[in-house]
Amino acid sequence: LSLVAHSFTPLSVCVLLSCLFFLVTLRLIPSVTDVFVAAKMCGRDLSKTTSNPIPEPMGVVVAAAYLVCMFLFLPFPFYYSWYLQSASTLLHEKFAEFICALLCICCMIFLGFADDVFNLRWRVKLFLPTVASLPLLMVYFVTFHSTTIIVPLPLRPLLGLSVDLGVLYYVYMGCLAVFCTNAINILAGVNGLESGQSLVIGVSILINSWYNLGTSQHDCHLFSLYFIIPFVAVCAALTYYNWYPASVFVGDTFCYFAGMTFAVVGILGHFSKTMLLFFIPQVANFLFSCPQLFKFVPCPRHRMPKFDPVKNQLGMSYAAFRPDELSFTSRALVWFFRAFGLAHVRKTSEAGVVEMSNLTIINFVLKVCGPMHERTLTIVLLSIQGACSLFAFWVRYTLVKYFYVD
Amino acid sequence: LSLVAHSFTPLSVCVLLSCLFFLVTLRLIPSVTDVFVAAKMCGRDLSKTTSNPIPEPMGVVVAAAYLVCMFLFLPFPFYYSWYLQSASTLLHEKFAEFICALLCICCMIFLGFADDVFNLRWRVKLFLPTVASLPLLMVYFVTFHSTTIIVPLPLRPLLGLSVDLGVLYYVYMGCLAVFCTNAINILAGVNGLESGQSLVIGVSILINSWYNLGTSQHDCHLFSLYFIIPFVAVCAALTYYNWYPASVFVGDTFCYFAGMTFAVVGILGHFSKTMLLFFIPQVANFLFSCPQLFKFVPCPRHRMPKFDPVKNQLGMSYAAFRPDELSFTSRALVWFFRAFGLAHVRKTSEAGVVEMSNLTIINFVLKVCGPMHERTLTIVLLSIQGACSLFAFWVRYTLVKYFYVD
Ligand SMILES: [Mg+2]
Ligand SMILES: [Mg+2]
Numbered sequence: 001l002s003l004v005a006h007s008f009t010p011l012s013v014c015v016l017l018s019c020l021f022f023l024v025t026l027r028l029i030p031s032v033t034d035v036f037v038a039a040k041m042c043g044r045d046l047s048k049t050t051s052n053p054i055p056e057p058m059g060v061v062v063a064a065a066y067l068v069c070m071f072l073f074l075p076f077p078f079y080y081s082w083y084l085q086s087a088s089t090l091l092h093e094k095f096a097e098f099i100c101a102l103l104c105i106c107c108m109i110f111l112g113f114a115d116d117v118f119n120l121r122w123r124v125k126l127f128l129p130t131v132a133s134l135p136l137l138m139v140y141f142v143t144f145h146s147t148t149i150i151v152p153l154p155l156r157p158l159l160g161l162s163v164d165l166g167v168l169y170y171v172y173m174g175c176l177a178v179f180c181t182n183a184i185n186i187l188a189g190v191n192g193l194e195s196g197q198s199l200v201i202g203v204s205i206l207i208n209s210w211y212n213l214g215t216s217q218h219d220c221h222l223f224s225l226y227f228i229i230p231f232v233a234v235c236a237a238l239t240y241y242n243w244y245p246a247s248v249f250v251g252d253t254f255c256y257f258a259g260m261t262f263a264v265v266g267i268l269g270h271f272s273k274t275m276l277l278f279f280i281p282q283v284a285n286f287l288f289s290c291p292q293l294f295k296f297v298p299c300p301r302h303r304m305p306k307f308d309p310v311k312n313q314l315g316m317s318y319a320a321f322r323p324d325e326l327s328f329t330s331r332a333l334v335w336f337f338r339a340f341g342l343a344h345v346r347k348t349s350e351a352g353v354v355e356m357s358n359l360t361i362i363n364f365v366l367k368v369c370g371p372m373h374e375r376t377l378t379i380v381l382l383s384i385q386g387a388c389s390l391f392a393f394w395v396r397y398t399l400v401k402y403f404y405v406d
Numbered sequence: 407l408s409l410v411a412h413s414f415t416p417l418s419v420c421v422l423l424s425c426l427f428f429l430v431t432l433r434l435i436p437s438v439t440d441v442f443v444a445a446k447m448c449g450r451d452l453s454k455t456t457s458n459p460i461p462e463p464m465g466v467v468v469a470a471a472y473l474v475c476m477f478l479f480l481p482f483p484f485y486y487s488w489y490l491q492s493a494s495t496l497l498h499e500k501f502a503e504f505i506c507a508l509l510c511i512c513c514m515i516f517l518g519f520a521d522d523v524f525n526l527r528w529r530v531k532l533f534l535p536t537v538a539s540l541p542l543l544m545v546y547f548v549t550f551h552s553t554t555i556i557v558p559l560p561l562r563p564l565l566g567l568s569v570d571l572g573v574l575y576y577v578y579m580g581c582l583a584v585f586c587t588n589a590i591n592i593l594a595g596v597n598g599l600e601s602g603q604s605l606v607i608g609v610s611i612l613i614n615s616w617y618n619l620g621t622s623q624h625d626c627h628l629f630s631l632y633f634i635i636p637f638v639a640v641c642a643a644l645t646y647y648n649w650y651p652a653s654v655f656v657g658d659t660f661c662y663f664a665g666m667t668f669a670v671v672g673i674l675g676h677f678s679k680t681m682l683l684f685f686i687p688q689v690a691n692f693l694f695s696c697p698q699l700f701k702f703v704p705c706p707r708h709r710m711p712k713f714d715p716v717k718n719q720l721g722m723s724y725a726a727f728r729p730d731e732l733s734f735t736s737r738a739l740v741w742f743f744r745a746f747g748l749a750h751v752r753k754t755s756e757a758g759v760v761e762m763s764n765l766t767i768i769n770f771v772l773k774v775c776g777p778m779h780e781r782t783l784t785i786v787l788l789s790i791q792g793a794c795s796l797f798a799f800w801v802r803y804t805l806v807k808y809f810y811v812d
């Protein structure tokens with residue numbers, strides 16, 4: 001057994017299991033399509049000329065596969081350590097963190113699925129990730145984790161070397177979970193985008209953690225890899241089916257699942273700032289969406305791009321409203337977006353009614369590049385996501401020297 | 407803080423939180439009815455003359471409330487211990503067990519909900535609790551828990567004082583989870599029965615654990631109470647709405663949730679044999695149902711009692727079949743059940759077709775006592791459940807002396 005323990009590290013077991021579950025998920029998704037259709041869990045693709053029912057939320061199946069994979073992997077990082085060395089308090093703490101992370105992810109999947117089934121309202125949607133991140137906050141609290149952060153160099157004259165954020169740190173962690181889950185959910189509506197962006201972020205975290213193995217942060221990044229490698233595997237299988245033309249939809253379940261996995265890995269891996277750098281397009285999309293999300297500017301039910309069946313292309317989608325019915329702030333915002341070329345505003349045939357392109361980065365890309373085929377749009381958006389990850393690496397490993405001394 | 411820690415024990419916090427969540431669940435269930443109906447998550451009560459849609463599976467809401475309650479309670483048993491004393495390996499292990507138990511329960515709720523939404527097939531139903539109990543088995547394995555059992559006195563000449571069951575013990579634990587979840591699910595079909603039986607079993611475990619506080623098994627039973635008290639609270643709120651005439655249905659979600667909670671508490675509290683004693687009616691129902699479950703005797707889709715709208719009473723339900731199409735074993739079984747008065751067999755107007763009352767203890771009760779009102783039937787069945795719990799206490803605290811020396 002000792003020989004086996006030495007030749008198979010937990011990390012290699014993790015990679016093997018992930019490959020296995022990539023194949024399992026690849027087989028599983030088409031086999032459950034009938035079950036989804038029979039249960040009327042399906043949606044229609046508004047950007048296609050056909051109207052076949054598309055099974056949704058397939059994120060449930062992918063998430064379930066992920067959980068089983070993690071459950072099977074669970075003993076490996078710890079059993080050998082305990083078998084080879086003796087049990088230490090630190091290892092027990094790591095073990096509790098590991099199960100706790102799984103608990104958060106599992107709870108988020110459950111609540112996300114409930115959201116897909118019941119179509120919950122916006123404020124409930126914000127509440128769900130908070131609930132699912134509770135175990136994490138509690139374990140963080142119980143195990144006396146530090147809530148002290150190192151202050152960046154430019155701010156040190158003001159704040160000193162480090163600051164104990166105290167309860168604010170818990171607020172930060174809760175907000176991170178809420179942000180990660182919802183940020184992926186609102187950058188959506190094009191075949192392959194939800195799963196594709198999660199895949200790009202997942203691979204970015206994977207590369208970052210792999211690069212950090214062997215450094216002083218070895219343990220944290222190993223922990224991160226244990227969670228991210230299986231995630232990338234099942235997410236890749238999902239992307240295969242969600243890619244244009246999508247034969248499955250991922251559902252809110254998947255967005256919550258992906259977001260919570262990232263949040264948990266970022267927090268327990270102690271690289272939440274780096275992780276947020278991989279979310280640049282999502283942050284941009286969220287900030288850009290704020291006027292609509294918070295109802296300063298009228299917001300239709302769906303903001304996905306508009307399908308042109310003649311040219312088989314996607315173009316900008318618009319929200320129609322009467323400017324004279326808006327408040328001063330709202331009109332100022334519309335003027336601002338129009339003046340800086342961030343949104344397209346046009347008159348309609350009806351007198352006094354104007355239309356403004358919806359405030360998403362998908363529409364912004366379509367405004368800059370013009371209408372394009374759905375697959376092209378996904379590729380452009382994922383390329384932007386990839387480019388932002390490269391930028392994030394540059395910030396993290398080059399620019400950071402001006403803010404923190406290594 | 408130290409003063410607070412001494413005046414509020416974790417157990418009293420648990421009781422307070424449970425009371426709070428009893429009220430929360432009581433408010434929550436009626437408020438989500440509209441959401442369930444809008445999402446078409448409802449069923450029809452076949453034992454009523456009206457055909458209002460009844461929201462189902464309400465177990466989802468109850469289970470979610472339970473999870474939130476447990477998440478909020480999570481820090482209490484550990485924070486004070488760590489604050490007052492220092493962190494010990496034993497305490498860390500208890501902590502990991504606690505989160506692991508929550509993980510199993512949460513995973514079971516998710517899979518149970520998926521079952522309710524997708525109406526999964528029988529063999530998948532058996533597979534789900536196995537998956538959800540994986541974390542428990544893994545943690546048991548990793549923390550080197552003993553798989554040795556004490557041999558009862560009569561068998562000691564053969565087997566010695568104790569036997570190491572090894573891998574068989576894991577099979578036992580997995581089977582316990584599968585049994586507990588499905589046993590509650592098949593003793594169903596009458597208003598208030600699923601939630602009522604869970605409430606009786608829950609209260610029995612509560613009393614047993616409370617009675618054992620202060621003994622050598624104190625820690626295990628304290629652990630059990632932390633899980634069972636909130637369960638009893640939310641289950642009581644559910645029973646209130648599920649009672650005749652039911653305004654909500656519990657769904658498979660609740661049966662899985664309740665069963666997994668019992669299994670986890672029994673295993674980690676090290677009183678799984680005692681816990682099984684509280685399942686006597688379920689065991690009897692399962693054994694009695696076996697010929698139908700394993701298709702030796704024809705089994706209709708639903709085996710719930712038949713409603714007589716004229717008398718407003720429930721009577722036995724029957725499965726119709728042609729005896730000459732059955733195998734020899736099947737005919738022998740039918741003869742056996744008829745000869746021993748366990749089932750009612752009657753001829754139908756169609757030549758060569760006979761009907762046998764379905765093999766459930768509900769039908770058996772109706773056979774012995776005659777048709778009765780639905781509420782009366784529930785009360786009779788729950789009284790049997792209660793009587794069995796009293797019998798279980800007698801076995802556990804009196805009869806056990808002949809098998810194990812105290
Ligand atoms: Mg969505
Ligand atoms: Mg059921």
